[in-house]
Amino acid sequence: MKLTAFRIRNFRSIVDSGWQNLSPDNITCLIGQNESGKTSVLEGLKDFFTGIISEDILRSDLSLPEVSCRFFVPQGWLLKVTENPGPELKELLSGLNHVELTRKWIADLSSVVNVSGEISQYLDSLEDAWKLYLGNVVIKLEEELSFIELLESEILRITEEEKEIRSKRGSRGLSLKGLWVFGGKKKESIPDHNLPLDVLKVRLDEIRKNKEEKVGELAKKHALKQAGEKWKRLKSRLATTEDHLKYLSVRLEERHQKMTLLMQDTNDKTDHQWQAVLSDFRKTLAERDESLAELENHIALSGYVITGSSEEEAELKVSNVIQSYKSKYNSSILGKKYFEYCPVFELFEDFGSLLPNRIDMEDIVSGNKQVEGYKAARNFLSLAKLDYSFFQQPSSRILKQKIENLNQSLTHNFHDFWQQSIGRNNKIHIQFELEHYNASYGQKAGKPYLEFWIKDEGERLYPKQRSRGVRWFLSFYMELKASANLKDRHLVLLVDEPGVSLHARAQEDVLKVFEDIKDKIQIIYTTHSPHLVEINKLHRVLAIQRDDLDSMRSNTRILDPLKLSSASANTLTPLQSIMGNPMAGEGFSSRKVNLIVNDAGSFYMLSAIMILMGFKGKVTVIPSTNVSTIPLLCNIMMGWGMDFAVLLFNNNEENKLAGSLKETIFNTDSSNRELVIRMSEGFLNVEDLLSTLDFKNHILESREGVTVPNSVCIREKELPRNFILSRFLSGVKAGKVKIDDFDEETNENFRMVIDILKGLK
């Protein structure tokens, strides 16, 4: 799986980053001012992997974070890792070459990874159908229960009537006045003196018969009545659980708010009351899910009871209907499954990742990440393939010898890495030693610690005494080497400001290392430094800035390489530092579309065409020095945040470039405009826009027969192209050459060029 894009929501200053594509060549650079949110992006990605967030991640409105990542997977891969997906899901999975995973955090700051995108849409549609089915069953169930209630009240009423007639027959003063017989029709009142006993007897028989019918009918609904009663109980239980969950969520939110204001850690293990709330929340959450599942199951079962199935039959049918409506997978199950294959996201930052002078063995063993240099020390031990048992070696002499051997091996490997990545030699020696605190350290006395040294030509210095560059590279080397232990899983290395306080040369060395490893490891790094942005690879840049540049409370926005024109000048500072001030470049325009062409000759010719055709559009032609430097110019344009396009003629070199430009610089282009304009066959270069006759008349100024394309003629004759095209422009500017001097073929080609320029608006 290769990370191709990410989206971060409700994470520190980021409300919604939108989907951001990473550079296809595995190195993505985040630039932006301090506090713009660059590090938040790295942390968001790291937290996507770890799932662990702290209070200060939450925004002031306490909306809970979500981080989504899109991964490239080979087509068919999803099918391989998903067992028995069912026909519809199988078809969907077989066609996908990417998968989206979203980690969502909930009130207690725990989280779950769900599969999102197309797969979850499909699963949600199944879920919706299931809910609809259950809704229909509930409606029927409610109707049946109302009917049962009606039957019961009728039986009750008939029983009362029966009692009354019996008592009246006994006293012979019978009266049916005010009574109702079943069927709802009011009987005519019968005066007591007109009621002979035999009439009362008939009436009583009728009532008895009616009652027997109703009782029989009710008996048939017995199972349904029981199902209804259970449904009501389950529904009530779920409502109670949900109410409690809501109450707990409010408490959690209040706590988050309070602790954020106090700048304190909310997850205080010693605060038992708080821990009890947390525990209650998690327990209630589990109960809620369980109750919901039980309720849904029971509703489905009731549906079959309504149709007359016995409970056993209904249970069997329920399991069938669940299978037909619900996939065995849901977003969460698949999310969990796919996440197992997700690349490992490692954050490399100065505090934890740079090699410390010393670190207690106890901190390493207990995994105390709060200790400075913990990660670097862990990497070191991982590289040396050491575990705690190594230091239990009873023989001090053997232990020291082993350590010495390891020191030599590590030094040798580091030299290799340095030579390979940086291309220079390095004489430093890495050394670590196992020491024990002496009595002056009080409680620590006698406890082991690791001490690190970097020796250079005999001088022995602590890592912190060495230049920051050496320390950084050494630590980074260890991070890379340790990542080799990941085996099958890819690594996304998140590097926060690798160049900070490094010398410019060392910063460029950092880039070399990135280039060296990019085929194996994806790198996303933040920087302020112009030396850490490659001038000809600005397609790697994502600019991070606040919506309101003056407010640190405003949202963070991420701009892809082709939207850098919307970035503020401060955001683009690192780029402009390497490229100079755009205003210094004659011809560049921030208010026009800058059309990059292969060289000065093309610039002269196109400028002449624009004059001849009276074109006044907002296009300025920018000459590259040659075809190979066009990408560099594109990067400069991106860096300056200017609108630009590239005009490529139909020759081998420029045809090749067209492909690579689309893959890199214009990779993120979503505009409808054609920003890489390719001239059609026959136009090998700009001079081919002239008919042969006009070329001879105005450029060659010769009458000899020309049987090859104009550009080939110039090349074969080794003519000074730029000079003769410049002379042509001068003639046009001086009014010596007018549009009427050209034949219809040339005019047609000029019109085509102007149409292209107009299309750039």
Add this chain to the structure above:
Amino acid sequence: MELYTHQDQDFISLDDSQEMDDHISSLRYAGIIQHALMPNPQILKGYIRDYFILFLPRDIVSGDFYYAFCNRKKICIAVGDCTGHGVPGALMSILGISLLNEIMQSGVILKANRVLNLMREKVMKALDQKGESADTKDSIDIALCLIDCASNRMEFSGAGRPLYMVRNGDLIEYKADNMTIGIDPVQEKSFTNHCIVTSPGDSFYVFSDGFCDQFGEMTDKKFKYKRFRELIESVQGLKMKQQKLVLEKTFNDWKGKTQQVDDVIVFGFQI
């Protein structure tokens, strides 16, 4: 000093008539080759309704040529008249046919005038004409039609040779540019592209100047274009084959026993 070997003496002493026979048979063979190089107009069958080619070379080999090409999208019909006649004209005609083949088969979508512009460049290149006084003045006059198979449109461009179109009995002339395929005495300009919307039954005629320049036996005057236009108008209503017969008879009658002054070619076609 002995200038000739014995063998040379023998050669020089050969009979003049034998030498002439050899030259003639050689020319005849060249004529066969020249004729073979001209595309078979049968390729136009199915694309145009009818056609005729009246081809009357003055000598065994000719400076006039016809050309036909079809690639299912475009049909090209042309008649060329090279400077001179006989062997020099024939050599030029072969150059003309080769260049037209090269241009039409290049696959480039062309207009009629661009074919001629391109052809002129190639001829100038081949004859090394650069506008200097020492340049050869050889050239080709040509009338070239480009018919679009998918529509009722035709383009015509003429280098010194016009196009006659007869529609409903009326003859319309599309004039040629006063330029040739070869270096121009002053300056080369782009040939004019005439766009013609055709109607079914329209007849077109491209021809060399041989017919009109022919002196008559009886009159000792040229046939001239006026009479040729009238002749063309008069044969309307006849099938193309019959038109050819009438034209041929008229030409022969006009010429009588006088010598044919130039090669004659008339390519008539109906769409």
